[in-house]
Amino acid sequence: MIDDKTLDELREIAARYPEARSGLLPMLHLVQSVQGRITPEGIEACAAVLDISAAEVSGVATFYTMYKRHGVGDFHVGVCTNTLCAVMGGDEIFSRLKEHLEIGNDEVAVQRQGDSKTVSLEHIECNAACDYAPVMMVNWEFMDNQTPDSAVQLVESLRAGHEVSSTRGPRLCSWREVERVLAGFPDGRADEGPTAGPASVAGLEIARERGWTAPPGASAGARDDVADVPDDKQEAVEEADTSRAESETVQEASDD
Known part of the structure; x- marks a missing residue:
């Protein structure tokens, strides 16, 4: 069963986000850290904390392969x-x-x-x-x-x-320890061991040897070909509809 400590931590995760349901992914990792897999009890607990249906939680848990409905090894x-x-x-x-x-x-x-x-x-x-x-x-x-x-x-x-x-x-x-880390509870090993190797930086080393640099980038404000960003969702929808209509008109003219 999901104990009180785990319920408190599920609530803690949900409270990290402006929209509580955004915490569902790390919450599911926490369930796995406690129970080794995604259980019906874990789904119900997440649903209760987030005030959503168990079906919504189950839909997420079955979509991502990192969430297991059966036990895995250590x-x-x-x-x-x-x-x-x-x-x-x-x-x-x-x-x-x-x-x-x-x-x-x-x-x-x-x-x-x-x-x-x-x-x-x-x-x-x-x-x-x-x-x-x-x-x-x-x-x-x-x-x-x-x-x-x-x-x-x-x-x-x-x-x-x-x-x-x-x-x-x-x-x-x-497995359970790393699932707790993925839930957002660090184990102090983040800086342990190398993070890259020679193959990862081979291109960078070649660029340094040959004096290659990236071309200077122009700021978006200085470019004439950058379209204005829509102010709101409705304006974005209207702009998309207009663009699609123009595209269809051009296609029809070319077909004629």
Whole structure:
């Protein structure tokens, strides 16, 4: 059940925003930090705090893949299988981990005798880290330049409870701990570990070596081709309707 402490923290999150319902996403992360997944009780609690329907909360919780309706492991491992990571080895990594862990997509591996932690596995879309492909994530922290062998070694270290640090970030913490951070309750690790690597700044280094700089930008006020910004929503709608009508007129004339 959702206890009083969690209810107070849900209210605290909602109070951060001019419109309380804007806090729903971090509130759902808080539910996951407490219960490990999105539960009916968690949905009802969020709905009550925000004074909206449970159906509205459920619609959000089922839309985003970061919210789980079933339990995940202490460490949730995601393998990018989008285009670049896939061709660089992501598909092979994902296949190898499924075989090694004896599970399918979005499932939790059996906790073996001697394991201190559990691991779950999911294929995920682009991590926006293509310069380090193939990329994995553990509880949303980057693990760069992986291979099938390094991926197996990683999950075995996690299952054994060894301390593991992300490639560009802090030491890995548990699923529930990171969900609390995503809810807006920092764990003090924000500045731990590197935030970028050589591949991320390669273009910048080349520009510096060759003396390249960005062209000077003109201010919007000095440009004659910048349209006035509509003052209100109604004016914006009318302007959009006028533009569409003009476009259709031009198209009809060209067809004739």
